[in-house]
Each structure stands twice: as C-alpha cells, then as structure tokens.
Amino acid sequence: AQSVTQPDIHITVSEGASLELRCNYSYGATPYLFWYVQSPGQGLQLLLKYFSGDTLVQGIKGFEAEFKRSQSSFNLRKPSVHWSDAAEYFCAVGAGGNFGNEKLTFGTGTRLTIIP
Amino acid sequence: GAVVSQHPSWVICKSGTSVKIECRSLDFQATTMFWYRQFPKQSLMLMATSNEGSKATYEQGVEKDKFLINHASLTLSTLTVTSAHPEDSSFYICSARGLPGQDNEKLFFGSGTQLSVL
Numbered sequence: 001a002q003s004v005t006q007p008d009i010h011i012t013v014s015e016g017a018s019l020e021l022r023c024n025y026s027y028g029a030t031p032y033l034f035w036y037v038q039s040p041g042q043g044l045q046l047l048l049k050y051f052s053g054d055t056l057v058q059g060i061k062g063f064e065a066e067f068k069r070s071q072s073s074f075n076l077r078k079p080s081v082h083w084s085d086a087a088e089y090f091c092a093v094g095a096g097g098n099f100g101n102e103k104l105t106f107g108t109g110t111r112l113t114i115i116p
Numbered sequence: 117g118a119v120v121s122q123h124p125s126w127v128i129c130k131s132g133t134s135v136k137i138e139c140r141s142l143d144f145q146a147t148t149m150f151w152y153r154q155f156p157k158q159s160l161m162l163m164a165t166s167n168e169g170s171k172a173t174y175e176q177g178v179e180k181d182k183f184l185i186n187h188a189s190l191t192l193s194t195l196t197v198t199s200a201h202p203e204d205s206s207f208y209i210c211s212a213r214g215l216p217g218q219d220n221e222k223l224f225f226g227s228g229t230q231l232s233v234l
Contacts, residue, residue: 004159036225043120043209043225090160104150104223106160 002027002093006107013081014115021076021110023065023091032094033074034104035065039087047089050074061085086114119143120212122226129200130234137195137229139210145190146212150223151183154207166193190215200233207231 003026013019025031032051036044048059055067065076074091091107119142129135139149147168152160164174164185172185182204184196193212197204209228 009157041125041227043122043227044211045225046222103162103165104160105162106152108157108159 002031002095002105004091004093004105004107006089006091006110008110009108010111010113012113012115015083016080019076019078019081019085019112021089021091021112023074023076023107024072025074025091025093026072027093027095031074033065033067034092034094035059035063035074035076036090036092036106037061037087038090038109044090047076081112081114083114083116086112088112120146120210120224120226122210122229124229125227126230126232128232128234131201132199134196134198135200135231137197137208137210137231139193139195139212139226141191141212141214141224144212144214144224146193147190147215148213149187149193150211150213151185151193151195152209152211154209154228160209163195197231200231202233205231205233 005024007022034049035047038044047063048057050057050067058064063078067074088109088111090109092104094104121140123138149166151163153163154160162175163178164172166172166185166187168187168190174180187193207228207230211223211225
C-alpha cells in the first residue's frame with residue numbers, strides 16, 4: 001500500500017528566507033506525486049505534480065519540487081517565502097486513473113508559519 | 117479556474133441525527149467525485165469514490181450504510197452521515213475530477229465541512 005510521510009508538523013520561516021518541506025513516500029511502482037496547499041477556510045489547491053520526465057518540477061507561486069527515486073522523496077522548495085505562503089501543505093501520492101489521481105494518499109501535512 | 121463548492125462549511129448536530137453535505141462543481145462537469153475525511157493532526161483519508169449515475173465505491177473500513185453517497189448529476193454529489201455519533205466528528209472534504217479532455221488530470225477540492233456531533 002502506498003503511504004506518505006511528512007516529518008515536519010510545523011515549520012516557522014522568516015519572510016524572504018528559503019523554504020524546504022520534506023516528503024517521503026512509499027509506493028511499489030513509479031509514483032504520481034503531488035503537493036497541495038490549503039489556506040484557512042479554503043479547499044486544497046494544487047501547487048505542482050510529478051508524473052514522469054524531468055525530476056525537477058516547477059509549480060505555481062514560485063514553488064518547485066524535486067523527485068528523488070533513490071531517497072523516495074519529493075521535497076518542496078521555494079527560494080524566498082512571502083507572508084502569503086503561510087498555510088498548510090500536503091504531499092500526496094496517487095494511483096490509478098489516467099493521471100494517478102484516482103486515489104490519493106495524503107501526508108499529515110506541514111503547517112508553515114511566516115514571521116516578519 | 118474550476119471551482120468546487122462544498123456546503124455547509126460547518127455543522128453541529130445532535131447524536132442520532134443525519135447530516136447531509138453537498139459538493140458541487142460550479143463551472144465544470146465532474147464524472148467522478150471523491151470524499152475524504154480528516155481527523156485532527158492526521159492525513160486526509162479517502163472514504164469513497166463517487167461516479168455519476170452509479171453506486172459509490174467505498175474504501176476498506178468505511179461503512180457504506182452509515183456514509184451514504186449520491187452522485188445524481190454531473191455537478192452534484194452528496195454525502196449523508198446517518199445516525200451521526202460523536203466519533204463521526206471530523207473534517208470532511210470532497211474533490212471533483214473533470215471529464216476526460218477537460219482538466220481530467222486535475223482534482224479540484226471543496227473547502228471542507230467541519231462536522232461536530234454532540
């Protein structure tokens with residue numbers, strides 16, 4: 001069965017500093033990997049996804065993530081965070097369907113706090 | 117962009133009553149909708165997959181008679197928590213997937229429903 005681990009429950013970063021959110025997955029085949037962001041009172045918004053090809057994927061809002069098969073990781077990065085990036089971030093692995101989004105398994109999430 | 121509306125966003129009910137949660141795709145047709153549940157400090161867990169016009173497929177351990185899902189149209193799926201009990205208190209969130217060729221690769225999520233059963 002697939003699983004996702006986000007080791008950091010809560011991260012605090014200064015505005016303008018770089019950010020890396022960790023994600024490790026367990027999946028038997030080539031995974032479909034996703035990062036979602038959830039702001040308070042809102043639904044999950046897709047930041048980026050990896051299906052195949054280039055292991056460094058670019059997403060919205062200046063985020064990127066790198067797929068490392070040898071480490072079973074898909075860490076999310078941003079060179080310089082903005083106060084509006086404060087939110088809950090979820091990593092997910094998918095299976096089935098045309099784009100691996102038939103069944104998503106989510107991590108427990110990482111809450112990002114930005115300090116001035 | 118595509119919008120999924122989930123209603124209500126917050127509901128309190130007495131133990132033993134039933135609660136209906138609606139999930140609507142506002143500007144696209146969704147053949148498939150998914151229902152998730154999230155307990156505090158835990159992952160979102162897939163409960164069931166809902167396909168328009170057919171019976172929902174439930175994940176292992178999810179009681180189909182307790183969590184009734186109806187997907188009667190391409191824009192609406194409902195989740196009814198029947199005879200709710202305090203242990204059903206949770207955050208429920210839906211997602212919708214567009215038709216093939218219409219953002220089928222994307223899932224669009226509702227904003228969730230916080231259910232509290234007294």
